[in-house]
Amino acid sequence: LPIIFFHGQTKNTKQLLPGPWKLPFLGSIHQLLTREQTHHRFHRLSKQYGDLFSIKLGGVDFVVASSPCSARAVLNTQDHVLASRPTLLAVEVIGYNSGGIGFSPYGQYWRQLRKICTQELLSSRKVKALGFIRYEEGERLVEKIGSAGGAPVNLTEMFMAVSNIQITRTAFGKECGRSRGRFLSAMKETLKLLPMLRVADLFPSMSFLISCLDGSSFQMKRLRREMDAVLDEIIEEHVMRGEDGGEMEEDLVDVLLRIQRKGELQVPLTMDNVKAVILDMLVAATETTSNTMCWVMSELMRHPNIMSKTQLEIREAFRGKTRLEDNDISGLRYLHLVIMETLRMHPPLPLLLPRTCSEATELLGFHIPAKARVVVNVWAIGRDPMIWKDPESFWPERFEENSRDFKGNNYEYIPFGSGRRVCPGITFAMAGMELFLGLLLNHFDWKIPACDGGLEELDMEEEFDGTTRRKKDLCLIAVPHEILG
Numbered sequence: 266l267p268i269i270f271f272h273g274q275t276k277n278t279k280q281l282l283p284g285p286w287k288l289p290f291l292g293s294i295h296q297l298l299t300r301e302q303t304h305h306r307f308h309r310l311s312k313q314y315g316d317l318f319s320i321k322l323g324g325v326d327f328v329v330a331s332s333p334c335s336a337r338a339v340l341n342t343q344d345h346v347l348a349s350r351p352t353l354l355a356v357e358v359i360g361y362n363s364g365g366i367g368f369s370p371y372g373q374y375w376r377q378l379r380k381i382c383t384q385e386l387l388s389s390r391k392v393k394a395l396g397f398i399r400y401e402e403g404e405r406l407v408e409k410i411g412s413a414g415g416a417p418v419n420l421t422e423m424f425m426a427v428s429n430i431q432i433t434r435t436a437f438g439k440e441c442g443r444s445r446g447r448f449l450s451a452m453k454e455t456l457k458l459l460p461m462l463r464v465a466d467l468f469p470s471m472s473f474l475i476s477c478l479d480g481s482s483f484q485m486k487r488l489r490r491e492m493d494a495v496l497d498e499i500i501e502e503h504v505m506r507g508e509d510g511g512e513m514e515e516d517l518v519d520v521l522l523r524i525q526r527k528g529e530l531q532v533p534l535t536m537d538n539v540k541a542v543i544l545d546m547l548v549a550a551t552e553t554t555s556n557t558m559c560w561v562m563s564e565l566m567r568h569p570n571i572m573s574k575t576q577l578e579i580r581e582a583f584r585g586k587t588r589l590e591d592n593d594i595s596g597l598r599y600l601h602l603v604i605m606e607t608l609r610m611h612p613p614l615p616l617l618l619p620r621t622c623s624e625a626t627e628l629l630g631f632h633i634p635a636k637a638r639v640v641v642n643v644w645a646i647g648r649d650p651m652i653w654k655d656p657e658s659f660w661p662e663r664f665e666e667n668s669r670d671f672k673g674n675n676y677e678y679i680p681f682g683s684g685r686r687v688c689p690g691i692t693f694a695m696a697g698m699e700l701f702l703g704l705l706l707n708h709f710d711w712k713i714p715a716c717d718g719g720l721e722e723l724d725m726e727e728e729f730d731g732t733t734r735r736k737k738d739l740c741l742i743a744v745p746h747e748i749l750g
């Protein structure tokens with residue numbers, strides 16, 4: 266009897282996380298019926314309920330971590346229980362049953378895919394070997410901007426295109442020009458379907474019905490067909506070419522097909538798995554890097570002194586050279602700090618990617634039910650005045666004298682996440698962003714078009730649907746800079 270009594274007591278005394286009151290069936294959805302972006306709203310709620318709180322949205326328990334301490338608990342201490350992703354309808358339908366790296370459940374299948382992509386596409390060695398693609402595309406970008414002849418150029422579109430070309434050429438090889446256009450427009454539409462909080466995903470038992478009623482089910486199926494047709498075409502080209510690619514560097518499709526043919530994996534790859542991985546890489550790489558580059562340019566336009574300092578460093582490195590080598594780029598210390606500061610203020614994934622709790626667990630002594638969806642508000646951590654001096658100011662020098670980096674070991678600064686599911690594309694992303702920004706800042710001086718009202722007026726409003734981006738496209742005038750020998 267005492268044992269039963271004791272057992273019952275521990276069960277009842279499990280500490281529940283604080284959070285807003287909830288309605289039957291809807292939970293606390295009313296808390297999000299504001300015009301605020303989700304990460305801003307979660308930040309305000311954390312001020313009321315603490316840096317680890319829970320909020321029930323529809324049928325799903327969300328847990329929100331908003332401090333380095335709670336982030337560490339999620340991404341390190343309990344990483345093993347929280348390393349899976351939730352099932353989201355759009356990723357299921359368009360992403361071949363969540364078969365890519367980003368949303369496949371934690372386990373052997375995910376482990377082997379991640380290993381293949383890290384070794385064959387994202388390692389430092391591979392990123393260096395694929396440098397020729399970056400340089401070719403970077404030079405093409407400079408040419409295109411130069412040919413605008415003083416008319417405003419839409420940098421939002423150009424950054425999106427160059428990020429996408431870089432990853433598609435790496436994944437598909439060179440001959441994907443025609444397919445790429447179709448693919449890019451389907452992908453843009455897909456990204457709009459991926460926000461973290463789609464109503465259909467908040468009521469898992471009714472998600473199919475809801476998506477039929479709001480029409481998204483038809484849209485998803487259409488996008489899946491479009492993506493599928495393009496991917497089929499690309500794969501067929503690679504299969505026809507077979508192993509006889511001659512001197513050509515293997516691209517991601519070649520690698521996956523080779524591994525599939527060999528059949529040595531513990532969990533064999535189907536053709537849908539191959540397509541899911543390719544799609545995943547493209548989605549993961551395109552908007553994150555292009556949005557970051559847009560924010561970098563926006564912040565530099567608002568801070569002319571920082572712009573001059575960045576340009577001076579780059580132009581010094583370029584002096585007497587026709588092109589920069591990888592070593593020159595990695596030596597651009599101040600540009601690196603500018604990107605770090607940009608990612609502190611404008612992380613493209615402000616809530617990282619959601620994790621799901623594979624079994625009931627505890628976080629900082631609080632009970633977390635199985636299947637709870639856990640997010641880390643890195644946007645809020647990046648703006649916390651207890652961590653960052655004057656957090657609303659753009660000040661790259663703050664990173665000069667500390668040991669923060671992108672690897673996710675310091676929970677005050679984790680724009681790429683941390684733990685088992687940390688972003689595997691950091692080296693790839695930085696190499697592209699540093700080169701493209703370096704070229705643009707070396708070759709041009711930049712002005713805000715008169716119609717946008719001058720420096721102070723540059724609109725910085727953000728929009729969040731899956732990633733945070735500028736609400737308005739960034740359009741600037743590029744004035745060619747006379748390059749001295």
Ligand code: HEM
Pocket residue numbers: 366367368379387432545546549550551553554557612613614617618619680681682683684685686687688689690691693694
């Ligand atoms: C500025 C650029 C980028 C940022 C800020 C970024 C950020 C992130 C974040 C926050 C996550 C989730 C991490 C977590 O859950 O802890 C992630 C996952 C991922 N990223 Fe990136 N990313 C960027 C660029 C890239 C690039 C260029 C690639 C590939 C070429 C890439 C591939 C991936 C993949 C495959 C995942 C899923 C990893 C997994 O679930 O195991 N990312 N990224």
